[in-house]
Amino acid sequence: MMYCCSGNTAVCSLLFGEPVASSSKSTEYVSESITYPQSPDKPDTSTCEKPSDSENSEFSEQPPKEKKKYTQKFRNVWLEEFPSLQCVKQEPICKICDKKLPCNYNHIDRHFKSKSHKLKSNILKTTVQIRQFVDPKKAHVKNSVKAAELKLTVFLHEHNLPFLLMNHLPKLIASTCPDSSIAKQLEIGRTKATNLTKNQLVEEALTELKEHLNINKLYSLIIDETTDISTKKSMAVIIRFHDNVSIKDRFLGLIEVENGTAKCLFETVSKLLKDNNITIENMTGLGADNCSVMMGNKVGVQTKFREINPTIIVMGCICHSLHLCASAAAVKLPKSVEEFLRNIINHF
Structure with missing residues (x-):
């Protein structure tokens, strides 16, 4: 200026x-040249110095500030809500899946509602645990329940009662004995009683029978052919033996046969004896009805047995023989006597 x-x-x-x-x-x-300060809006570029490369590197090397993350701690309240959850070093772990979970309530709740966890949980419920075999009290009660169910099934056979009774008898026992833990755990019905008879009692009875026949090898057979309501022919076989105390009769089997010929009946009985390791040579007697198929002197069943063991004593059914004798005697009597007897029966 x-x-x-x-x-x-x-x-x-x-x-x-x-x-x-x-x-x-x-x-x-x-x-004279005088320098005055510039306004803050328009800095004086003539007097400003550019930053050096070292200063730029210092600013660029500084990392951005990270946000502080909040870590949730394990809460014991979760153990009450999720019974299969456990805490190991402040970390949640699912005992069923054997899986480590994030320490967050929403993640834990989502895992316990997942399909995979529910599937493994259902499998675990049906799996028998090892402590059931180790605990002597539970094992004793379980064995006592099995013994009670077998005794009830044998009770039906002993008194010739129907299997249908088992649908109601266990419930009656449980209501009569409410303080019995064995009575409460009885789970047997008609189907289970039938399976116990076929798969357990029959095998046990045959094993006991074989033991007696190994000691006292002599035996007798009582056989009879029958036809059920479905027109299927079957052969009932009963064996009689001595057990050093008394003479006993035991049911040996009920076998379905193709037809009622003497050859088919003989082969069916022979196969049953062979399957149970019972020889025809030890047979001492044979009992059957007096039909020609059983007692025929040429092609009857008793004839085929005598071809193998000639010492067999054959005896026809006494009741059948008595019926034949009574029928023959009634023919000789006047018809008025028979009608008189029938009228007396019909009157009462």
Whole structure:
């Protein structure tokens, strides 16, 4: 800027810091450059210095600040809500799936509602646990229940009762004995009693029978052919033996036969004896009805047995023989006597 200095030198020196020669006769103009501060909106680029490369590297190397993450701690309340959850070193683990879970309620709840967890849980419920075999009290009760069910099934056979009774008898026992843990755990019906008879009692009875026949090898057979309501022919076989105490009769089997011929009946009985390791040579007697198929002297069943063991004593059915004798005697009596007897029966 241009300043007019016509005053004394003292004023000029105060203003500009330099002495200026003055003259009364002449007017001199002095040009001086003065720097004033710029406004903050428009910085003075002429006086600003650029940052060096070292300063730029210092700013670039500083990483951004990370947000602080909140870690949830394990809460014991979760153990009450999820029984199969356990805490190991403050980390939740599912005992059923054997899986480590995030320590978060929503993740744990989502896992226990998943299909895979429910499937494994259902499998675990039906799996027999090892402690059931180790615990002597539970094992004793379980064995007692099995023994009670077998005794009830044998009770039906002993008193010739129907299997249908087993649908109601266990419930009656449980209601009569409410303080018995064995009675409460009885789970047997008609189907189970039938299976116990076929798969357990029959095998046990045959094993006991074989043991007696190994000691006392002599035996007798009582056989009879029958036809059921479905027109299927079957052969019932009963064996009689002595067990050093008394004579006993035991049911040996009920076998379905193709037809009622003497050959078919003989082969059926022979196969049954062979399957149970019973020889025909040890047979001492044979009992059957008096039909020609059984007692025929040429092709009857008793004839085929005597071909193998000639010492067999054959005896026809006494009841059948008595019926034949009574029928033959009634023919000789007057018809009025028979009608009189029938009228007496019909009257009462």
